[in-house]
Amino acid sequence: MSGTDASGADGGGARSRGTEIGATAYVAPYAHLPGGLARDVLVEVAAGRITAVTPGATPPPGAVRLDGVVLPGLANAHSHAFHRALRGRTAHVGGDFWSWRTAMYAVAADLDPDRYLRLATAVYAEMALAGITCVGEFHYLHDDPDGRPYGAPGAMGDALVEAARRVGIRITLLDTLYLTAGVDGAPLTGVQRRFRGGGLDGWRQRAAAPAPAHARRAAAVHSVRAVPAALLPEVAAAVPGGPLHVHLSEQPAENEACLAAHGRTPAALLDAHGLLGPDTTAVHATHLTPADVALLGASRTGVCLCPTTERELADGIGPGRALADAGATLSLGSDSHTVLDLFAEARGVEEHERLATGRRGHFDPAALLAAATAGHAACGWPDAGAIAAGRRADLVAVRLDSPRTAGVDPAAILAAATAADVTATVCDGRLLDRAGLSAALAAQWTGGTA
Numbered sequence: 001m002s003g004t005d006a007s008g009a010d011g012g013g014a015r016s017r018g019t020e021i022g023a024t025a026y027v028a029p030y031a032h033l034p035g036g037l038a039r040d041v042l043v044e045v046a047a048g049r050i051t052a053v054t055p056g057a058t059p060p061p062g063a064v065r066l067d068g069v070v071l072p073g074l075a076n077a078h079s080h081a082f083h084r085a086l087r088g089r090t091a092h093v094g095g096d097f098w099s100w101r102t103a104m105y106a107v108a109a110d111l112d113p114d115r116y117l118r119l120a121t122a123v124y125a126e127m128a129l130a131g132i133t134c135v136g137e138f139h140y141l142h143d144d145p146d147g148r149p150y151g152a153p154g155a156m157g158d159a160l161v162e163a164a165r166r167v168g169i170r171i172t173l174l175d176t177l178y179l180t181a182g183v184d185g186a187p188l189t190g191v192q193r194r195f196r197g198g199g200l201d202g203w204r205q206r207a208a209a210p211a212p213a214h215a216r217r218a219a220a221v222h223s224v225r226a227v228p229a230a231l232l233p234e235v236a237a238a239v240p241g242g243p244l245h246v247h248l249s250e251q252p253a254e255n256e257a258c259l260a261a262h263g264r265t266p267a268a269l270l271d272a273h274g275l276l277g278p279d280t281t282a283v284h285a286t287h288l289t290p291a292d293v294a295l296l297g298a299s300r301t302g303v304c305l306c307p308t309t310e311r312e313l314a315d316g317i318g319p320g321r322a323l324a325d326a327g328a329t330l331s332l333g334s335d336s337h338t339v340l341d342l343f344a345e346a347r348g349v350e351e352h353e354r355l356a357t358g359r360r361g362h363f364d365p366a367a368l369l370a371a372a373t374a375g376h377a378a379c380g381w382p383d384a385g386a387i388a389a390g391r392r393a394d395l396v397a398v399r400l401d402s403p404r405t406a407g408v409d410p411a412a413i414l415a416a417a418t419a420a421d422v423t424a425t426v427c428d429g430r431l432l433d434r435a436g437l438s439a440a441l442a443a444q445w446t447g448g449t450a
Helices: 081-086 097-108 113-129 155-167 190-195 199-207 229-238 252-262 266-272 290-298 307-312 320-326 342-357 365-373 410-415 434-448
Strands: 025-033 036-046 049-054 069-072 074-079 132-139 170-177 215-221 244-248 280-284 302-305 330-332 395-398 422-427
Touching: 025 395, 036 069, 036 410, 069 365, 069 410, 074 113, 074 330, 074 365, 081 097, 081 113, 097 190, 113 132, 113 155, 113 422, 113 434, 132 155, 132 215, 132 244, 132 422, 155 170, 155 215, 155 434, 170 199, 199 215, 199 229, 215 229, 229 266, 244 266, 252 266, 266 280, 266 290, 290 320, 302 320, 302 342, 307 342, 320 330, 320 342, 330 342, 330 365, 342 365, 342 410, 365 410
Parallel strands: 025 069, 074 132, 132 170, 170 215, 215 244, 244 280, 280 302, 302 330
Antiparallel strands: 025 036, 036 049, 069 395, 395 422
């Protein structure tokens, strides 16, 4: 074996968030480059950036070997960290999205900044172990359980930013505007009072606050039912150049209420107020009309699909292929973290199309990898998501000898691998410490409780 094995003891005093380990180069038997799969690839790194990528190279002394097939770092464009506490706890309960939301609100009522820091650290550690190097955190749990601001108004969001720092991945904190309980303008009550966060002014101030190097602060609109239409022009003016994320048409009831109140679908309402465009990402976009699909595509609005959550919550199957054909860039999110596996999300995009159409082959492996990395740009990190000179040095090694991946064509690794097949994650040039990440998980979930 040439070079140093990433799973060995060459970590040189690895901290919980990873270490530079003195390496200036990584070598892989296979790597997915912008031009396709390549063999024996040398990736040279300096100051967290890729400086050169050379296929067919002989590795220099000290190069760290990443076995299996290496992918660019994956991007989770839509996360609600606190939903992770519900995993496996609502499977026995029937109903629909709205009944599930009641259980979700019970979790939301029980968190403070310290508990959220511990929970989010475990969630982001699980992401890093799964090969995710960037997360878009759709954050609306702003105030205390009585709906009052904390002494530091952004304390809950700051906990998320700190959790990502501890783990060693990047975060875009999508500070979410959430003002009303419905399209009719009903006031927030109960646990929803936590979501107000000082209203429009508080939202503007938090989104404009400075962020550390591993973080971006960006903006989100929860949905058309949570922000009055009269305020949407102010939202558009407040976030020129984005990123701006928004839940869109996740449920038929949302569409029906919007049509009744405004005579337009949610997509058409956002378009009328200038909120669609290449800097906007519509999350879910499940229940769209053909005209909605055309609007999103023509405006080059991004769409984040979350297939495992959309199945778990009985949301439905969205028109992924039609959106891509219309011109929308697809990204992926794990949303409620029913599972935390971008390989499963990528396969879900193709599998949902098969179920909806009775045909195979809607997205090839290259298109699914593009969706699994498009979230970097959607979250404001356009310099990540590819193994190429000048890009951020984010690398993910996936084993080719597991029961799932043995015999698989490395070019089609997304068709078979799971998060359990990731053996190494490099973020901004740092090889993350998998033992430390596993310890962070164990510290949170020992005994199976949040």
